[in-house]
Amino acid sequence: xxxxxVIEAKGLTKTYGQAVAxxxxxxxxxxxxxxxxxxxxGAGKTTTILMLLGLTDISGGQVSxxxxxxxxxxxxxxxxxxxxxxxxxxYDQLTAADNLRYTARLIGFRLAEREKRIGEALDRVGLSExxxxxxxxxxxxxxxxxxxAEILMKGAQIAILDEPTSGLDxxxxxxxxxxxxxxxxxxxxxxxxxxxxxxxxSVCDRVALFSAGRIAxxxxxxxxxxxxxxxxxxxxxxxxxxxxxxRLALVPGVNRVEQTGIGKLRLHADRDVRPEAAAEVxxxxxxxxxxxxxxxxxxxxxTHYFAARPDGTLKEGARHAA
Amino acid sequence: MRREGSAFNGLGVVMLKELADHLTSIxxxxxxxxxxxxxxxxxxxxxxxxxDTVAQDPFxxxxxxxxxRAPLPSFIFWLSLLVPVMAIGLAFDSVNGEYNxxxxxxxxxxxxYRDALLFGKFLAGLMTLAIAxxxxxxxxxxxxxxxxxIPPGGEEVARAFVFLLVTLIYAGVWLALGLLFxxxxxxxxxxxxxxxxxxxxxxxxWPVLAGEIxxxxxxxxxxxxxxxxxxPGTVVLEQFLARLSPSTLFGEIVVAIxxxxxxALGPIYLSQLQGAVLGAPLxxxxxxxxxxxxxxGLIATSxxxxxxxxxVFQRQEVRA
Numbered sequence: 001x002x003x004x005x006v007i008e009a010k011g012l013t014k015t016y017g018q019a020v021a022x023x024x025x026x027x028x029x030x031x032x033x034x035x036x037x038x039x040x041x042g043a044g045k046t047t048t049i050l051m052l053l054g055l056t057d058i059s060g061g062q063v064s065x066x067x068x069x070x071x072x073x074x075x076x077x078x079x080x081x082x083x084x085x086x087x088x089x090x091y092d093q094l095t096a097a098d099n100l101r102y103t104a105r106l107i108g109f110r111l112a113e114r115e116k117r118i119g120e121a122l123d124r125v126g127l128s129e130x131x132x133x134x135x136x137x138x139x140x141x142x143x144x145x146x147x148x149a150e151i152l153m154k155g156a157q158i159a160i161l162d163e164p165t166s167g168l169d170x171x172x173x174x175x176x177x178x179x180x181x182x183x184x185x186x187x188x189x190x191x192x193x194x195x196x197x198x199x200x201x202s203v204c205d206r207v208a209l210f211s212a213g214r215i216a217x218x219x220x221x222x223x224x225x226x227x228x229x230x231x232x233x234x235x236x237x238x239x240x241x242x243x244x245x246x247r248l249a250l251v252p253g254v255n256r257v258e259q260t261g262i263g264k265l266r267l268h269a270d271r272d273v274r275p276e277a278a279a280e281v282x283x284x285x286x287x288x289x290x291x292x293x294x295x296x297x298x299x300x301x302x303t304h305y306f307a308a309r310p311d312g313t314l315k316e317g318a319r320h321a322a
Numbered sequence: 323m324r325r326e327g328s329a330f331n332g333l334g335v336v337m338l339k340e341l342a343d344h345l346t347s348i349x350x351x352x353x354x355x356x357x358x359x360x361x362x363x364x365x366x367x368x369x370x371x372x373x374d375t376v377a378q379d380p381f382x383x384x385x386x387x388x389x390x391r392a393p394l395p396s397f398i399f400w401l402s403l404l405v406p407v408m409a410i411g412l413a414f415d416s417v418n419g420e421y422n423x424x425x426x427x428x429x430x431x432x433x434x435y436r437d438a439l440l441f442g443k444f445l446a447g448l449m450t451l452a453i454a455x456x457x458x459x460x461x462x463x464x465x466x467x468x469x470x471x472i473p474p475g476g477e478e479v480a481r482a483f484v485f486l487l488v489t490l491i492y493a494g495v496w497l498a499l500g501l502l503f504x505x506x507x508x509x510x511x512x513x514x515x516x517x518x519x520x521x522x523x524x525x526x527x528w529p530v531l532a533g534e535i536x537x538x539x540x541x542x543x544x545x546x547x548x549x550x551x552x553x554p555g556t557v558v559l560e561q562f563l564a565r566l567s568p569s570t571l572f573g574e575i576v577v578a579i580x581x582x583x584x585x586a587l588g589p590i591y592l593s594q595l596q597g598a599v600l601g602a603p604l605x606x607x608x609x610x611x612x613x614x615x616x617x618x619g620l621i622a623t624s625x626x627x628x629x630x631x632x633x634v635f636q637r638q639e640v641r642a
Contacts, residue, residue, distance in 0.1 A: 011608075046641055053431055057638050075327040075433045081433035089424030105335040147428070188487040 004031035006158055006189045007052065011061035014047050014213075021047045023213035024061065029189050034180070037193040038298065039210030045193035046086060048210075049160055053083055066157060079107065082151025082162050086162040088143055092136035096127055096146055099135055103150055115189070121145075121153035122143055126178055141172030148179050161192040165199050177203050197298040209302060217305060225296020228305045234294040235267040235274055236260070241286025251276045263289075292299075325435070332434035336442025337449070344412055344450040352378045353408050354454055360404070361461050364390075366395040369469040380603065383474035384481060384580045386466045397462065398576050402569065405489055406496040406525070408454065410517045413500025415510035417635065422510065429638045440635055444501055444628060451493045458485045469507045477582075480606050485579050487614075492572040496521060497629035524567040532563035561588050566622055571616040578613035587612060603613045 007029040014022040022044040029035040037045045050056040052065055053072030063069070068076045090099045097118055104114040122128045130138070138146065146163060151159045164180065165173045180203055183190050194200045200207075202219055209217040209224075217224050236250070240263050249257045250263060253273050258266040268272060274291055275322040281288045344350055368389040372382065379385065390396035396554045417440070420426040430436060463482065467473065474482070485611045500517045507513040536559035543553040582603035602611075 050427075050639075052640060055427065055430055073326045075331065075435075078431055079433040081431075084426065085424065085427040085431070087424055088428055091343075091423070091425060091426075102335070103429075103432055106338075106429070106434055108332075108433070117411055143488045150428070 005061075006031050007035075007062065007065050007191065008047040009048075009052075009063045012048065012051060012058065012063050013060035014051060014056070015059045022051070025215045026061075027208055027210075027215060027218060029191055031185055031274070032187045034184055034190040034192070034203050034205045036204035036207035037191065037210060038102075038195070038197055038200065038207050038302075039193075039216075040195055043210035044213040045065060045210055046162055049162055049191070049193060052160065053081060055077060068218050071208070077181075080156060081158045081160060082154045084144070084147040084151060084159070084161045084164055087167070090135040090138075090143060090146060093134060095132050095134055096122065096138070096149075097131040097260055099146065100150055100153055104153060107154060116147075117153045117155070121149040124152055125149045126175070139172075141175065142170050144168065144172070144176055145179065148176070156188065158189045158191065161190065163194055165194060165196060166190055173199060195223075197302055201298045207298065209305070211256030211306065217301070221298055221301075222296060224298075224301050228301045233267075233269045233272050235269060235272070235277060236290065236292050236294065237265045237277055237281065237288070238263055238290035239265070239269065239281045239286045239288045241281065241284050244284060244286050247280055247284055248277055251280055327433075327435075329435045329437040330441070331438055332432070333438040333442050333445075336439055337446045338435070339572055340416075341449055342445030345453070349411055350450065350454075353404070353411060354457075357400075357404055357408070357454065357458055358461065360400045361389075361397065361458050362465065364400060365462055365465040365469065367391050367394045368397065368582065369466070372470065380475075381481075381582055382422070382461075382470070382472065383466060383478040386462055387482070387485065387576075388580050398580070400467070401458075401489060402492075402572060402576075403525075404450075404590060405455075405493045406521045406569075407518075408414050409447065409451060409493045409496035410500040410521065412450055412512065413443075413497045414504055414514040414517055416443045416447070416501055417504040418508050418510050418513055419504070421508065421640075430640055436635055437632070440501070440505075444497065447497045447501070448490070448494055451497065452490055454494070455486060455489055459483075470626040471578055477606055481579055481609070484606070484610060485576065488575050488579065488617060488620075491617065491624070492568065492575075492623040495568045495620055495627065498624040499629065501636070502627050502631035505631050505638065521569075525569045529564055529570065532560050532566075535563055536560035557588075565616075565619070568620060571619050575616045575620075576580045578609050578616075582606075582609060584609065584612065587616070 005028050007027075008027070008028050011024045012022060012026070013020070013024050025048065027035075037048060039045055041067075047056065052059050052063060052070055054070030058071050065077045066080050070077045090096075091102070094102070100118045100121065101114060104118060105207055109117060118131075119128070122131050125148050127142065127145055127149060130142065135143065135146065148159075148161075148164075148210060155225065159180075161180070164176055168176065177199070180190055180192070192200060192204070206218065206220050206223070208215045217228065219227070239242075245257050245259065245265055248267060251267075251269075251273055253271050253276070254267050254269045256268040258268070260266045267277060272293055274293055278288060278291055342523045365386055368386045368391075371389045372385050390399065417426075420429065420439075429439065459482065463474065463479075496517070499520065500513070503513040503517045504510070507516060536556050540553065540555040540559050542556050543571050546553045565574075578584045578587060583601055585604065610617075
C-alpha cells in the first residue's frame with residue numbers, strides 16, 4: 001500500500017429514522033489497494049458504498065473520494081469511480097456492446113474513443129466474441145464480467161464492487177477474481193464487499209469486518225488472524241525420521257508439537273518457523289515430504305471474534321428485533 | 323447547497339435511448355395498429371355521413387374528427403379513449419422497470435443526475451406520442467382528401483393542428499401520471515393498474531359523481547325545475563367538479579377548437595348573447611381563448627404530476 005489515499009471516511013453515519021444502518025465508521029483506502037468490506041447481509045456494507053458514490057444522503061461524518069465530497073460533487077466522483085452493483089442488471093434486449101455504448105454516451109465519450117474503449121474493455125474481460133449478442137442470453141457470470149468491462153471502459157480510478165462473486169459458480173468466481181487482481185496491477189483501487197469470506201480473502205490486501213453498522217475489525221487478514229486467534233503460526237510438517245517431534249519442540253519459537261498422523265506433525269509457533277524446522281529435519285537425517293504454514297482463515301477469525309464478544313452479537317440481535 | 327454541474331447532463335442521451343426503445347417496442351406497434359384501424363374506420367364512416375347530410379358547411383374538414391354514425395362513435399371519442407391508454411402504456415414501467423431490471427443503480431452511478439433520467443424519460447414518451455399522433459393526424463387529413471376530394475381551408479388546418487397540440491398536452495398529463503406511479507410503485511403491474519384505474523375513474527365515474535355531489539350540496543330549486551330549467555348554482559358546482567377531471571377539460575377544449583360556433587363552455591347567460599349572431603363561427607384566436615383556461619389547466623396538471631414524481635424520485639433509495 002502506498003501512502004496515496006483515494007478514499008477516506010471519518011465517522012461516516014447513516015440513519016433511517018431511528019434505525020442506524022451505518023454507525024460512525026472510519027477507514028481509508030490507498031491507491032492500488034484491494035480493500036474488502038466483509039460482513040453478513042444487512043451489516044451496512046451496501047449503504048456505505050452508496051454513500052461513497054453520493055447515491056444516498058450522508059447522515060453524519062465526512063467522506064472524501066479522490067478529494068471530492070460525494071454529497072456535493074457527485075458528478076466528479078461518479079466520473080472517476082466505477083460501480084458494479086449487487087446483481088448488476090443490463091438492458092436485456094440490447095447487445096453487450098450497445099449496453100456499454102449507452103453508458104459511454106452518458107459519461108460523454110466521443111464516438112471514436114467510445115468504440116476503442118468498448119472494444120478493449122470487452123476484450124479484457126473475455127467477452128469480445130459476445131459483443132453483438134443480446135445480454136438477455138448471458139449467464140450471471142458473463143453479466144458480472146460485463147459490469148467489470150463497464151468499469152474498465154470508464155477508465156475508473158476506483159472500482160467499487162458490491163458482492164461481485166455472490167451466486168457465481170467456482171469457475172466464474174475464479175475468472176472474476178483474476179480480473180479484479182488485474183485492476184490492482186494497473187493502479188486501480190478496488191473496494192469490494194462480500195459476505196463470502198474465504199473467496200475474497202485471497203484477493204484483499206486489507207479487510208474491514210462489518211457488524212451491525214460498525215467496523216468490528218480492520219487490517220490485513222494475517223494481522224487480524226494473529227490479533228483475534230492469538231496463537232500465531234501453525235506449521236504442518238510431513239517427514240520420516242525418528243525423534244523428530246522432540247527435536248522440533250526445541251526449535252526456538254515453537255510452543256507445542258502435535259502428532260496429527262503417521263509421520264505428520266503440527267507445530268504451534270510464535271512466528272514463521274519453517275526455515276528452522278526444515279533445517280532441523282534435515283539435520284536429523286529425516287526425509288522431509290511436506291512443509292506448510294496455515295494462513296489464518298477469515299471465517300475462523302470472524303466466528304472467533306463474534307463468539308468471543310457476545311455483546312456484539314447481542315446488539316445485532318436486538319437491532320433485528322427492533 | 324449548490325450541486326456541481328448541470329442537471330441536464332446526459333438528458334439527450336437518455337431521451338434518445340428511451341425514444342429508440344419506445345419506437346421499437348412491441349406495445350407501441352400494437353397501439354399504433356389499433357389507432358390506424360380506428361382512423362381509417364372512423365374517417366370512412368364520417369365520409370359517408372358527410373356525403374349524406376352536410377352540404378353547406380364551411381368547416382367540412384373538421385367534421386372528420388367529430389362526426390359519428392351509430393353504432394360507431396366519432397374519431398375524437400376514440401382518441402380520447404386511446405390517448406390516455408397509449409400514454410399510460412408507455413410510462414407505467416419506466417422507472418420501476420429500471421429498478422426491477424436492476425439497471426437503475428448502475429445508470430445512476432454514471433456522471434448524471436436523476437433529473438436527467440426522469441426528464442429524459444418524460445420527453446421521450448412525449449416525443450413518441452407526438453410522432454404517433456402526427457402520423458394519425460396526417461392520415462386522417464390524407465384520407466379525408468382522398469374520400470371527399472375537397473382540400474381543407476387554412477383555418478381548418480390551423481384548427482386541426484391546434485387540436486393535435488392539445489391532444490399531445492392531454493397525453494402529457496397521463497404520461498406524467500404514469501411516470502409518477504412508476505416511481506411510487508415498485509411493481510409495474512400495480513403501477514399500470516393504479517394509473518388505468520385512476521383514468522377510468524376520471525373518465526367514466528367522475529362525471530356522474532360530479533352531478534350527484536352537486537345535487538346533494540346545492541339541491542335543485544323547485545322554481546327552476548317547474549320551468550324545466552337547471553338550477554344555476556347546481557350547474558356551476560357540477561361544472562366545477564367535473565372540470566377537476568382532465569378528461570372533461572380535454573372534451574371542452576375539443577368542442578371549442580373543432581366546433582367554431584362554440585361561444586362558451588358551460589352555462590350561457592342572456593347577457594352574453596346580446597349582439598351575438600347565433601351559429602356564426604368564431605375566428606380561431608377567439609376559439610382558443612375560450613378554451614385557454616382548460617388548456618392551461620392541462621399543462622399545469624402535467625407539470626404538477628411531474629414535479630411530484632420528481633420529488634419522490636429524488637428521495638427514493640436506489641438500492642436493490
